[in-house]
Amino acid sequence: MDLYIKSLESISPQDTFDKSDAFPDFIERREPYFTCITPDFKKYIDNRMLRRMTKILRFGVATAKLCLDNANVMNPDAIVIGTGLGCLEDTVKFLKQIIVNEEYLLNPTSFIQSTHNTVSGQIALLLGCKNYNLTFTQSDISFENALIDAIMLLRDGDAENVLVGGIDEIVGESYELINASRCYKHTNHNRLSSDMFTLGEGATFFVISNNNSADCKCKIIDLNIINNIIDLKALHQELLVFLDNNAILFEDIDFVVSGINGLQSQNYIYNEFNSWFSNSNIVCYKSFVGEFDTAVSFGMYLGSKIIIHNNIPDKIILNRRNKINYSKGLVFNYTxxxxxxxxxxxxC
Structure with missing residues (x-):
């Protein structure tokens, strides 16, 4: 059963939120890590509630609200969110309070809002939604697991409209810890010619339905997650099975949204994968939004936009092929x- 994307919204390091234009300008930022362009939240969230919200809550609530409004869905049948690290800003605040106050007289607000499911809970409270509500936190496949859950709900007939999203934030303290651990390095991308990459953040939401209608933007045909892929032969075999299950050939894919991020340990996987689609356009996005656990949600947003507007901006293309129509796209992520x-x- 195909599932239909009725609306999509994203707050990201690019100017993507609440825009009628097909694509932003895709500007390469010049910071140690990517931070989101902040909209005027007063347009979307009551000012009295806004004061109590940290950055990630503002991102999540504003994006979800606009996404639902655009889909004309007042109350979704389910809210399913993926996040890798959750509410870092509140976590840091609470930990600092423990140290400064020597574990006495702690303000509970930061602790309450530090849990991973705070965003989905806050959205439900604002909507008055008492339906299915779940947050997935499986590191760098959190969004994919949330999307699988949404797909199962829709295909089993347990829901008609599902709000599904991926959200993660970065704060100075988390960046400093990651940087000090030397597990990642950062640099300006220069079109991914470097063997290093930049961390980022973002919030991307979709309203997905099992009913096709005139306002549907595009559709999800299938999704698959494969764990512990360490060699190209196994990856190629999994890809062949995936395409065969959907009766699709390599040449049927008009474009591939590649999660290539400039990290040398992953580049060879992405480069080889891209080479299998010799007739397809290869698109990149992490050089414009950064790498984070749910970055693939922005990849799906970008792939949907390409199909909706039948266009690929020059700035995000790695290999352009002679294609006129962009009707099928594959979003690939390797973590x-x-x-x-x-x-x-x-x-559609």
Missing amino acids: KDCNCSFILLSK
Whole structure:
């Protein structure tokens, strides 16, 4: 059963939020890490509630609200969110209070809002939604697991409209810890010619339905997650099975949204994968939004936008092929934990 994307919204390091234009300008930022362009939240969230919200809550609530409004869905049948690290800003605040106050007279607000499911809970409270509500936190495949859950709800007939999203934030303290550990390095991307990459953040939401209608933007044909892929032969075999299950050939894919991020340990996987689609356009996005656990949600957003507007901006293309129509796209992500995912998108 195909599932239909009724609306999509994203707050990201690019100017993507609440824009009628097809694509932003895709400007390469010049910071140690990517931070989101902040909209005027007063347009979307009551000012009295806004004061109590940290950055990630503002991102999540504003993006979810606008996404639901655009889909004309007042109350979704389910809210499913993926996040790798959750509410870091509140976590840091609470830990600092423990140290400064020597574990006495702690303000509970930061602790309450530090849990991973704070965003989905806050959205439900604001909507008055008492339906299915779940947050997935499986490191760098959190969004894919949330999307699988949404797909199962829709295909089993347990829901008609599901709000699904991926959200993560970065704060100075988390960046400093990651940087000090030397597990990642940062640099300006220069079109991914470097063997280093930049951390980032973002919030991307979709309203997905099992009913096709005139307002549907594009559709999800299939999704698959494969764990512990450490060699190209196994990856190629999994890809062949995935395409065969959907009766699709390599040449049927008009474009691939590649999660290539400039990290040398992953580049060879991405480069080889991209070479299998010799007739497809290869698109990149992490050089414009950064790497984070749910960055693939922005990849799916970008793939959907390409199908909706039948266009690929020059700035995000790695290999352009002679294609006129962009009706089928494959979003591919390979993570630091050797997990990979395929998301197959198509025109309605």
